[in-house]
Amino acid sequence: MKYHCAHRWAFNAWGGALQEQEDALAPATGHEVTLRITHCGMCHSDVHIREGGFDMGGGKLSSLERSGVRLPVTMGHEIVGEVVEIGPDVKDVSVGMQVVAYPWLGCGACAVCVQGDEHLCGKAARNLGIQVPGGYADVLRISHERYLVPIGTLEPARAATFACAGITALGAIRKLPALGADDYVAIIGCGGVGMTGVALLSATSKAKIVAIDPDPAKREAALAHGASLAFDPGMADALKTISKTCAGNIAAAIDFVGAESSSSLAVNLVRRTGLVVIVGLFGGEFKMPLPMFALKSITITGSYVGGLNDLRELVALAQRQRLPQIPLDRRPMASVNEALDDLINGRVVGRVVLQP
Ligand SMILES: [Zn+2]
Ligand SMILES: [Zn+2]
Incomplete structure (x- = not known):
């Protein structure tokens, strides 16, 4: 049996710095897929996730801890990687493919999820980079191949930003x-x-x-x-x-x-x-x-992020026509803490994309 050793940059206390830690992944089963992460975008939500919640006005804060999020948290929800292992039931992706991961997973069973809006599930969210480990890591397990969209010849750093910045913008424009x-x-x-x-x-x-x-x-x-x-x-x-x-x-x-x-x-x-x-x-x-x-x-x-279909559509749109390209600020994953500080202090133009 082959075990993957994942290195993650996670925080162990709300508001604390991210620290490198190791984690062994058992071999993929069923529809699971293992990615070797090549790029992960940094979103402004990560600032709030690390703080442990959002400012709801009037001095009230939402609390990720009260909603069931457990430490340590490995953030990162704009993930592109190469498929390095597939479970025995996986059909639609194969080893060697470059894919962008859809991060906004719901329970998969409620009425909202069944109509394709997993990102709006109110039952049991399983978002990558919040409830389950995300992309500030070198290896990541994805629960089902259907959350992976092959990116073909698209530039991987740019395709990574589609998973949140891209579909959030597309979702708002669609309204x-x-x-x-x-x-x-x-x-x-x-x-x-x-x-x-x-x-x-x-x-x-x-x-x-x-x-x-x-x-x-x-x-x-x-x-x-x-x-x-x-x-x-x-x-x-x-x-x-x-x-x-x-x-x-x-x-x-x-x-x-x-x-x-x-x-x-x-x-x-x-x-x-x-x-x-x-x-x-x-x-x-x-x-x-x-x-x-x-x-x-x-x-x-x-308007809150976007659906799995929005991600598929955005990847297809980018493959059909050249979209105006927002500036990317590429940095090594090991400098994740400095990058978060720069984001908090408004020193970033465009999107930070981290590479392990
Ligand atoms: Zn985001
Ligand atoms: Zn649901």
């Missing part, structure tokens, strides 16, 4: 109504996911994109990846200036930050009948005068 060339869409927050949103929207829609981010480097990158305009939300009279420049015609706003200030900017920017999609998990509380819903007839909706 937008049909848009014409005179319509504007505000993209608030141009980190890894927001920048992917700018790139995907410009590749799939005629609407003009207004990128909004306090960081001049991110605004510049957004302009280079399909945005027509870019603004600093911290400038004096931001709301008035942005609205006026867009002729009051912002049909939709996607809030990739999800903070109190960004969501309030989003609802105030959209025109009457406009749509606001809240995606980011920065945290806080949403407040709006109730009559505004009726007077502006706006719609506010949320």
Whole structure:
């Protein structure tokens, strides 16, 4: 019997540094697949996962521990790897294939999971990098081959970012109504996911994109990846200036930050009948005068990551047409702690991708 030795970078205390540890994996059984990880993207959610929860506003924090997440936690949910071992029942993937792993696993049995929305399962989530070990490791066990999408000739570091940044951006864009060339869409927050949103929207829609981010480097990158305009939300009279420049015609706003200030900017920017999609998990509380819903007839909706089919579709889309490419910041996996610090301090443009 051949055992794989996995090296993981895991934290043993909420908020603590990641430490390298070893773990023996028994041979794959049934539909299990073993990957040798080659690339793993770093998501802003990892900052919150390490802290142990999300800011729910009013001083309240959600708690991963109370929801059943156990230490140590090996994060990382944007995983590309090579298949190195398959269980006896695996048919659809073979050894040597390069695949991206779908990380948002649910219980697989409830009504939500059965309709294909495992990422929205409310019963027993088994997300890679939260409840089960993720990609900050060199070897990883996947429970079933159906969660693996072959990437063919796609650049592996880029395909890794599809598993969260990509499908999160695609999932939010899919909620937008049909848009014409005179319509504007505000993209608030141009980190890894927001920048992917700018790139995907410009590749799939005629609407003009207004990128909004306090960081001049991110605004510049957004302009280079399909945005027509870019603004600093911290400038004096931001709301008035942005609205006026867009002729009051912002049909939709996607809030990739999800903070109190960004969501309030989003609802105030959209025109009457406009749509606001809240995606980011920065945290806080949403407040709006109730009559505004009726007077502006706006719609506010949320969007959380994406489904397995979104990942398959995004891989197929990237294989069909060249998508504008967000900047990647490649680093060795051993520098995972420094990379997390840089992400917390806003020193990352685009997406960090770690390589073991
Ligand atoms: Zn993520
Ligand atoms: Zn379920």
